[in-house]
Amino acid sequence: MLNYDDEIKKIETDYFGNAFNNLSNFKVLVKEKNGVLKAYLIYQVVFDEAEIISVFVKEEFRKMGLATELINELKESCKTIFLDVASNNCNAYNLYLKLGFKEYNKRLKYYSDNSDAILMKWSC
Numbered sequence: 001m002l003n004y005d006d007e008i009k010k011i012e013t014d015y016f017g018n019a020f021n022n023l024s025n026f027k028v029l030v031k032e033k034n035g036v037l038k039a040y041l042i043y044q045v046v047f048d049e050a051e052i053i054s055v056f057v058k059e060e061f062r063k064m065g066l067a068t069e070l071i072n073e074l075k076e077s078c079k080t081i082f083l084d085v086a087s088n089n090c091n092a093y094n095l096y097l098k099l100g101f102k103e104y105n106k107r108l109k110y111y112s113d114n115s116d117a118i119l120m121k122w123s124c
């Protein structure tokens with residue numbers, strides 16, 4: 001499969017303001033077709049727990065179930081998944097709720113735009 005690291009790093013910087021020098025410290029699931037990246041999920045694993053670092057679906061491929069597929073793939077390989085989501089990101093919050101994630105804490109004014117981080121957890 002093609003390596004999409006450079007494209008993913010650019011999206012992370014442009015969209016989220018995250019600077020990844022090296023993605024090799026992380027695991028990445030991708031959805032692509034014929035060399036076109038559609039969506040990706042970046043995560044870390046410690047024992048059987050995973051932490052989602054980022055999920056992104058390109059605009060033209062949204063609302064087609066790709067983020068759901070990526071998260072369901074991750075669920076197959078671990079027992080617990082943690083993530084944080086900005087309180088003003090309704091689309092992502094709805095996605096995680098629909099996939100069975102539960103809120104367990106909140107970090108006030110955590111993000112650079114002063115929005116809160118909602119901490120969520122899924123367990124099988």
Ligand SMILES: CC(C)(COP(=O)(O)OP(=O)(O)OC[C@H]1O[C@@H](n2cnc3c(N)ncnc32)[C@H](O)[C@@H]1OP(=O)(O)O)[C@@H](O)C(=O)NCCC(=O)NCCS
Pocket residue numbers: 054055056057058061062063064065066067068069084085086089090091092094095096098
């Ligand atoms: C959030 C995001 C990852 C969702 O990806 P997606 O592939 O479009 O999501 P899915 O098609 O799997 O949608 C699953 C559920 O998520 C929720 N959802 C997704 N997009 C939504 C929208 N525009 N409005 C409301 N709910 C939405 C819905 O509950 C949806 O279920 P439904 O289709 O039965 O209504 C995508 O919009 C995205 O990349 N956004 C920009 C980056 C981002 O915010 N990432 C998350 C950071 S925490």
